[in-house]
Amino acid sequence: MRVTFMKRRAATLAAAGLAAGALFAVAVPGTAEAQSGSRICGNYWKGYYDNGQKEVTWSRVIEVPKSDGIACDVAINRTDRVGNPPQETVNLGVKWGDRQRLQNVTCEWFSQDVLDSKHGDDVCNSMLRADNVFQVKNRTISQFYVKP
Structure with missing residues (x-):
């Protein structure tokens, strides 16, 4: 049961990291053309x-x-x-x-x-x-x- 919770938590953190990265890329203008x-x-x-x-x-x-x-x-x-x-x-x-x-x-x-x-x-x-x-x-x- 504890292993399932750890896998779910890791997946949630990974998804949150990807979403934050995507939001940062859209919200913050880059220097590249x-x-x-x-x-x-x-x-x-x-x-x-x-x-x-x-x-x-x-x-x-x-x-x-x-x-x-x-x-x-x-x-x-x-x-x-x-x-x-x-x-x-x-x-x-x-x-x-x-x-x-x-x-x-x-x-x-x-x-x-x-x-x-x-x-x-x-x-x-x-x-x-x-x-x-x-x-x-x-x-x-x-x-x-x-x-x-």
């Missing part, structure tokens, strides 16, 4: 106007779970060409350089190092993550253009 489990996969290109003086950046990416290497490979392959860059780059004769792969990079690194965003600007906040390979194949590609 929603994209902490996400990575950016795709490609980007540096381009130069005819005079070679002004540099522009064009990227085509998809946000995927950081643990899904297959989805990332599919995103890289799906975004492997310049595609439809902004019309102004076509009209002004931008020459695109070699493709640069983005494989499992953080949203922060992508925003700040590739897109030259200021600290705290996170383009991933406006993206919709593809949670599996099937979603990667059907997800609208996020495209970003950085003017000189």
